[in-house]
Amino acid sequence: MPKLSIRGGVHPDEHKLTNEITITRVPTPERLYLPLKQHIGAPAAPDKVIHEIIHKGQIIARAQGSVSANIHAPCSGYVEQITDWAAPHPSGLPTRTMVLVNDGRELRDDVSTPVNPLFLRPEVIAERVSQAGIVGLGGATFPSAVKLTLGQSRNTPVLIINGCECEPYLTCDDRLMQERTQAVMDGIQLLAQALYGPDTIIAIERNKPEAIRLMEIACKDFGNIRVMAVPTRYPMGSEKQLIEYITGRQVPAGKLSADIGVTLHNISTAYAISNAVRHGKPLTHRIVTVAGDAVKRPGNYEVPIGMLISDLLAFCGLKEEPQRILMGGPMMGQALPHAEIPITKGCNGVLAMSRAEVKNSTEHPCIRCASCVDACPIGLSPLTMAAMLKKDKLDQAVDIGLKDCILCGSCSFACPSAIPLVHYFNYGKGELLIRGQQQQKDDEIKRLIQGRQVRMAQQEKEKEEMIAKRMQAIAKRKAAEKAAAEQNSEKEIA
Amino acid sequence: MIEGIATLATLGFTLGLFLALAARFLKVEADPIVDDITAMLPGSNCGQCGFAGCGQAAEAMAEGTATLDICPPGGKGLIENLAARLGVDWDFSNSTTNTVPMLAYVQEATCIGCTRCFKACPTDAIIGAPKQMHSVIDSACNGCTLCIDVCPTECLQMVEVKTTLTNWRWNKPLPLAQLPLAA
Known part of the structure; x- marks a missing residue:
């Protein structure tokens, strides 16, 4: 039985003003900037060369290693360059990025989709999810197929679909559940199918009554899928907090949720999985909440991945020059140094804060009130x-x-x-992290130094042996010459 | 003649036996702390600390005659480890040594392919061949500077490790400014 609420947490002002505005599709801009690393794990490797023509939905970069994800083209056109471009990261440091030019023709290769993907074997669903380059769209960007395979091998009996969206301002999951209920539900069914039909719980915070109502109607026909309204408390949507609230079990430190028999996926991920497995559409677009007082037309936008935040903000209109641009929500989002940074798979919100909205409180000494402990x-x-x-x-x-x-x-x-x-x-x-990296490097360098010392000693030994051999050979030759000379002299004497 | 040989042989044997026994029974135990510190140090014997090698530097540190920040290749992490092992508090703000990690870099225009640097490199971090341009493998270079001294064209230089997305980190929040006390 779940507890009353989670431990601790806070209740910031919700600012969820965009939850009644219909999702708008944003036209693809002239250029898209797709970083090769938009997921946890190794960066993908480009699969197209510069100036190569691409069609919408084609793979442009392939996953490398077991934890990685494919990247697909959100438009048709060609690859302009593969260059270093500012990453969606607070430092704004450059990262390898493929720049695509959109020709506006929306050319697409024919895709064959299974008649009813719900009859597919679980391994095949995971394979299709992996092909479509789907990662955790709540922001963690962990490759979803890896999670599914892990859940399959551990046979997790509980699947939690995270529709909490506890960050203020963000409403993209809320809107998805309200507007595209059937597709979200289909994705959830596919996820359940991929995990051998676990007990499925859709967790939604109580501040989304409409989404709860619609999802409850949608899962009426399914015995093993149900909606659970959870208290509105930040950080309810954090993986470990939500699991503890629902199952009453804690994920031990340093362990995965699969270790206690739970797999957790986000609402947006479920939607992307329906698109991929049911319709053969890879992950090329996502819903992004654009909000903040500096935005003229806040709302939820279906954005091609790789679109620059500056292009998106230009489309939504700005009332004033934003004081701060955040990627993600205001609690955990990253402040970006400028707007010339692309939207990536894990970006669920863009907040352009006005001057009045940004709190600039000065730091004071700790009064040991323990509010933070609570x-x-x-x-x-x-x-x-x-x-x-x-x-x-x-x-x-x-x-x-x-x-x-x-x-x-x-x-x-x-x-x-x-x-x-x-x-x-x-x-x-x-x-x-740096300490770990340094330790790894130190160990490696020690191994190199020892390796070199062993090699040097070996070379020295070989050299000595060679000299000894040569000396022996010389001695032998001299002895032979001497013997020959003696024989000759003996012959002469004879 | 036989007498002479016998005398020297006996002498040699007795002294040898004495030395062997002395080595066995009068052995001076090496300070384990020195061994520990030697294991922590990079082991490239680069001499940037002013000692002949890492072993001597370790001894000096154990005795307390050398400060903990003398090893540039070890960097900040090494200082922390040493301070923990020796049980001392280390205040980084007092340190004068540059703890910014450095790497060797070959300037391609002036490298003549003399092979001296990669013969000097204790970590095999430089690759190249005679009369071919050399290059440094960043992940194997610990910034010991041994290659800098042997380069005849000064094409080898030490550069700071570049900040990338993998080694970028949050800076430390600035300390709270001294607030004026309320009157």
Whole structure:
């Protein structure tokens, strides 16, 4: 039986003003910028060369290794260049990006789709999901097919469909459930089919009554699929929090949800899976919430992946120059350095904040009120961890749970002194990552140094042996010459 | 003559036996802390610390005659590990040594393919062939600078490791400015 709510959490102003505006399809711009890495895992490798003609939906870059995803062309046209372009990342550092030119002809190869994909074997569904390049569209961008295969091998008895959308401002999943109920439902059925028919729960926060109503009607005919209305509390939609709320079981630190028998997918992912498996359409478009006070026409937009945020904002219109541009929601989204950055698979929202909307509160000393401790959904002590990180005591911070922090930002939100707590944890996690990388490099270099020393010793030994051999050969020859000379002299004497 | 040989042989044998026994029974145990520190150090014996090699530097650190920040290839991570092993607090703000990681870089225009650098490289990080341009494998270079000294054309230079998406990290939040106390 689920608990009353999750531990901790906060309740920020919802700002879900776009939840009654119909999804608008955005026309494909002249150029699309598709980074080769839009997912967790190895970057995809380009499968098309510069100036090669492409059709809509064709694979332009192929997955590399087991955790990776294909990338498809959202338009027809040609590949203009493969270059370094600003990544959707707070640093705005360049990443390998394929630039496509749209010819506007929407040419598409014929695709054969199975008559009824619900009769397909689970492995085949996973294979089609993998081919379509689908990743977790809630923002985690973990390849969905890998998750499905894992769920198949572990035989997870519970499938949770995450329709919580607990971030303020964002309404893209809400709109999908309201407008494209049948397609979302189809995707959920396919997911259930791929996991050998588990107990399926669609979790939706109570602030989306219309979506709950429509989804409940849609799953009336299915015994094993049901809707569960969950309390409106941030971060309800975080994987581990939602699983604990629904199943009453915690995902242990450092383990996967599949380890406790749960597979979790997002509403948008289910929709993309229906498109891919039912209609043979790979992941080339996604629904993005565009909001913020600087936007003239906020709403939900169906955007081709690779469209620049500046193009999208131009389409939606701007009331004023945005003070801050966020990718994702206001709690966990990344502030971008500029708008010349493409929309990628994991981008569920673009927020253009006006000057009045951006809070610029000054930091004050910690008053030890423990608001952050109450707000932490994991049960950590953010004020202690931040104090340790302030003094670079990384090990101590790890000991009290830095690795378990999900960076949800509830602590920063709750702090009355405006201490940038989550920034400290971002910093600490970054340092940990660098430390790991450095350790790996050090070990590798030690191995190289030892390898070289062994090789050098071997070469030295071989050299000595060769010299010894040569000396022996010379000695032998000299002895032979001597013997011959003696024989000759003996002959002469004889 | 036989007497002489016998004398020297006996002498040699006795002294040898004495030394062998001394080595066995009067052995000086090496300080385990030195071994630990040697294992932490890169082991490329580059000499940037001013000591002949990593072993000597480790001894000096164990004795406390050398500071913990003398090893540029080891960087910040090494200092943290050393401080933890030696049980000392290390304040990075006092450190004068550059802890920014560096890499060797071959300037293609001036490389004459003399092969000296890759013979000097302790980590086999430089590849090339006689009269062919050489190049540094970034992932194998620990910035020991041994190649810099042997290059006849000064085409080898140390450059800072570039920030990319894989090694970018959040900066530390600025410390809270001293707030004026309310009167």
